[in-house]
Amino acid sequence: xxxxxxxxxxxxxxxxxxxxxxxxxxxxxxxxxxxxxxxxxxxxxxxxxxxxxxxxxxxxxxxxxxxxxxxxxxxxxxxxxxxxxxxxxxxxxxxxxxxxxxxxxxxxxxxxxxxxxxxxxxxxxxxxxxxxxxxxxxxxxxxxxxxxx
Numbered sequence: 001x002x003x004x005x006x007x008x009x010x011x012x013x014x015x016x017x018x019x020x021x022x023x024x025x026x027x028x029x030x031x032x033x034x035x036x037x038x039x040x041x042x043x044x045x046x047x048x049x050x051x052x053x054x055x056x057x058x059x060x061x062x063x064x065x066x067x068x069x070x071x072x073x074x075x076x077x078x079x080x081x082x083x084x085x086x087x088x089x090x091x092x093x094x095x096x097x098x099x100x101x102x103x104x105x106x107x108x109x110x111x112x113x114x115x116x117x118x119x120x121x122x123x124x125x126x127x128x129x130x131x132x133x134x135x136x137x138x139x140x141x142x143x144x145x146x147x148x149x
Contacts, residue, residue, distance in 0.1 A: 031107045031109060031110070032107070032108070032109075033104070033105045033106065033107055034106055034108070034141065035102050035103065035104045035105070035106065035141070036102070036103050036106050036113050036136060036140070036141055036142065036143070037100060037101070037102050037141065037143075038064060038100070038101050038103070038113075038115055038136075038142070038143050038145065039098060039099070039100045039101075039142070039143070039144050039145070040062050040098070040099045040100075040117065040145045040147060041096050041097070041098050041144065041145070041146050042060060042082070042090065042091075042096060042097040042098075042099070042147045042149075043090060043091050043092060043093045043095070043096035043097065043147075043148060043149075044087065044090040044091065044092055044093075044148070044149045045092075045093065045148050045149070047088075047092060048086075048087045048088040048090075049088050053086060053087055053088035055122075055123065055124045055125070056086065056087040056088070056122070056123050056124075057084050057086055057087060057121065057122040057123075058082075058084070058085065058086075058087050058090065058119065058120070058121050058122075058149060059081065059082065059083060059084040059085075059119070059120040059121075060081070060082040060117065060118070060119050060120075060147060061079070061080070061081045061082075061117060061118045061120075062079065062080050062081075062082075062099065062116075062117050063076065063078065063079040063080075063114075063115075063116045063117065063133075064076075064077050064078040064079070064101060064103060064113060064114065064115060064116070065077060065113070065114040065116070066103075066111050066112070066113060066114075067111060067112045067113075067114050067135065068110065068111055069109075069110055069111060069112060070110065074114060077103055078101050078103070080099070084120075084122070087121070087149065090149060093148075108138040112135040112136065112138070113135065113136040114133055114134070114135050115133065115134055115135070115136060115143055115145060116131065116132065116133030116134075117131070117132060117133075117145060117147060118130065118131035118132075119131075119147065119149070121149075
């Protein structure tokens with residue numbers, strides 16, 4: 001009987017020590033990364049080549065930024081400026097200027113892509129500025145931004 005009890009105790013101990021959880025097999029989910037495409041279309045809806053185009057100037061700034069959802073910090077991934085120039089230099093809609101940017105490796109769980117632009121105009125010596133910035137929806141893979149002057 002003593003042998004039976006000792007065999008039972010040893011058997012239980014060996015089962016308990018052999019069945020411990022293996023902590024090395026932690027499965028970390030792989031983040032889903034995708035590319036997003038932003039297209040800016042820039043044109044004038046009016047022909048300023050005549051005398052009415054005198055003293056009308058425009059500067060346009062375009063920008064894209066990654067916003068970290070946890071920290072709120074924005075990383076600039078693209079910016080460019082169409083320098084101050086006469087408004088008559090902008091093409092009409094049928095010959096619009098198109099600028100397309102592809103931003104790879106966006107993790108929708110952790111970040112947003114912010115699309116922005118600003119327009120500064122000088123007309124007869126008076127300056128005005130307009131700016132707009134919107135985040136791309138997580139489900140959007142492309143966005144068209146139309147800048148019509």
